[in-house]
Amino acid sequence: MKPTEREIAEGILFTDYYQLTMAQVYYRMGLHEKTVQFDHFFRGYPDYGIHKAGYCISAGLEWLLDWMHNAHFMADDIDYLRAQTTRTGSRVFDDDFLKWLSANGTFDGLTIYAIPEGRVVHPNVPLTVVIGPMIPAQLLETSLLNHLNYQTLIATKAARMERSGRGQVLIDFGLRRGQDKGANAAVRAALIGGADFTSNVGMSRVLGYPPKGTHAHSMVQAFMALGMGELGAFRAYADVYPDDCLLLVDTIDSLNSGIPNAITVFEELRRKGYEPVGIRLDSGDLAYLSIQAAKMLDEAGFPDTIIVLSNNLDEMVIWQIITQIREEAPRWDMDAEHIIKRLSYGVGTRLVTSWGEPALGGVYKLVAVCDNNEWIPAIKISESTDKTPNPGHKLAWRIYDKRGKATADLLSLEDEDPHTMDRISLHHHTDYAKCRALDRAEISEIEPLLVEIMHDGKLVYDLPTIEQMRARREADVERLDPGVRRLINPHIYHVSLTEKLWKVKRDLVATLSESSQ
């Protein structure tokens, strides 16, 4: 795509056509400036197949705000809309609407609440609440979902990998397997979620992280083709990077060629006064090879060199590698924990694609319309009750038990404050039979989750740094029950409605079901 085309495709027209056709209907009906509320939320945790997330990590908000800041209807966007025709050749968009859109099609009137980036989030709790005039609030849908769905999906995947790897260094290698420039968004989300570095140079520069990497097989192949062999390639690399010497050892045969050659070069380096960094293994039985590599490196006097693993890693593969090292290392007279502590993980395809579940089903639903200064709940009655959104203007709270662990997220009406309740009824958001109650004495903390980000189009929030988001994520994950953090079959975290909100929803569904008979 040419740069001029990119500007078009990533500006205000980065949206679905129906947002614009609906806008004209609202305009024609005089509804375009009615204040409405949309909730953005996801309906279920990513389900990767045999494993499933028990929590997600919110991410993407700052990039959405950047997009909003720069997306405006330019004269040529309006010209393009003017040129759209119906089946019979008449114009789709009339001049009065286009004139209005040109002057008012901005996000300046919107107020946005959101759960900040890096926080643990759960299904059916609004991650983002958008309040404002009908047309801009509706127009924001596509871009909001695009920006928040993907980064939340990837931050979640990275958080799983980070925990599976027990905090060892995790490096994103996913650029070549992402969706075009979308791979850059993965880097940011991965860092928020738990990756420590990336091989992506541009994003490292933008986000202020040192880029990471070693060398490719091609370098060894080139030296081999030119008669200098793997050892020649390693020597050349060590000569240029004596302080940062990390060698990829599997081009020919890790145990019989790569590691012995690496050790030769490491010894040469040490004689020159340098300490080598380590090796990378990119194929084969990574657990077995890690043990053997550690043994060979130990015996050669390099017990502190690291071992970077890569090749289709994800949280399950990392878990398997660690389990296998624990089982096998003693048979080789090796200390499993010492091996595990020297591992780093390079994660590419399965991070950037969220392997097993490549999209987060985030949705953006109209929940209330303000008419004559009164909020009227809006609802969609679909086949399944679990798809019926929670209506109206509401607040979201997180409740911590006496241990300090998060025990439930609670949605309430706007005029409710659980701090004032002696006993909190936690109603299941779809199953009317399910209810649990908590006494105030069982609760250590009640925390509001939604923060005002934008007020009437003005940013009223200090955007946190990536490091602050990482700290937030770490603290939130720490406060989850271990069962919720489990990789497979996690405990279902409770997302509940207060008694009052639950009654509003029940009555609304009943009324609408009757009226649609």
Added chain:
Amino acid sequence: MKPTEREIAEGILFTDYYQLTMAQVYYRMGLHEKTVQFDHFFRGYPDYGIHKAGYCISAGLEWLLDWMHNAHFMADDIDYLRAQTTRTGSRVFDDDFLKWLSANGTFDGLTIYAIPEGRVVHPNVPLTVVIGPMIPAQLLETSLLNHLNYQTLIATKAARMERSGRGQVLIDFGLRRGQDKGANAAVRAALIGGADFTSNVGMSRVLGYPPKGTHAHSMVQAFMALGMGELGAFRAYADVYPDDCLLLVDTIDSLNSGIPNAITVFEELRRKGYEPVGIRLDSGDLAYLSIQAAKMLDEAGFPDTIIVLSNNLDEMVIWQIITQIREEAPRWDMDAEHIIKRLSYGVGTRLVTSWGEPALGGVYKLVAVCDNNEWIPAIKISESTDKTPNPGHKLAWRIYDKRGKATADLLSLEDEDPHTMDRISLHHHTDYAKCRALDRAEISEIEPLLVEIMHDGKLVYDLPTIEQMRARREADVERLDPGVRRLINPHIYHVSLTEKLWKVKRDLVATLSESSQ
């Protein structure tokens, strides 16, 4: 991301760090201007789980060329590299190398051959061949894989959906579920592969297709909240778009509310002299609802209205819907074929993510180094022979049988021309025991696959339009054996080596295996 940051992250630094560290090694060793060849290919068809592709559709080349045209080392990119430090604080990149990179880090010296976009392609046949000086050829890797892997993946998925839908209109709705701006690349690839339109306004504008869409549930909900009901929403929409009236009928209840209300509005439209377009179904049993909707629309006198289906559709779901309509329609006294012919498919998440296989395993492998005007094959010996790339400089051919169907892709040495062979030995590319022979008389056509795209950095190829790529794809898919086109368990298309190339590979593997003992 801010626009200035976007420029950084999408420019020449849209790459992995190791490309740059390797580049300095090549520079230091005086290998930076050695001519080398890299092959880009994928090793296996996308495997979606219970179904699998039997062919892929090549896509992404033009966007790669656009990127190459615009990616240059800017002064601040060089400054950034100058600031990189090793563990001990010394500089990673030296001034002489950075000076060279600044002046020579362009793609001006590269010659590129490729299989054009829209063509059917198979594993282990180079989709792209890059020949030129070591550093730029290596530097191109990450961006090339990023641009070509994803669009090829999506064009392939779209081609499957298009065939599954038996050529009915296919509309991309995937923008909200793609990877950030990468979702725009999906649109282009989907159109090449078989989608007819997209809801993405910006990309419609860039690519010159009319954007498509109707309205969302939110519009109906808003009218309901304001007391105007679903019928009021439909009326408003029909008033504004009497020529393009397509109504989403499942906000309340498709059969008991949405379709009856749509018919009321359609009748009103007709009285005013307009013909309605149709309805969209977005939930429930889409096959059953399609039959019932068709019946109701027929009985109301609207047998020509279309029915757009959406909601997590992919090739398997579409196939199931058609199968179910065929089975169930007669029981309702309905003509199944007439129903199937009025369907259109809106495909979102499962198209843009290539659900089931969200990444194409395309790789970029050094296959030859030119030394003293002689090409020396380069090879990587990994554990499995099927991962050993085909060495050296070679040509790719497609062989058509007497029926005009493609029967095999053939890789040959550069000095071979299968046109001159009376009998062609087709050696399996990894299984040494497998060989098949074709007499010249059994062959109707032998077609070279790789086209010169760029010569010494100059474009020497007329870039086809999307429509030309679509025509190319249609013709290529038509010339596949029906067994190869099958959705489940497709026939394995033959990718073969000539006798001479096969011997070169065998000898090379043997020599290298020995030397690595």
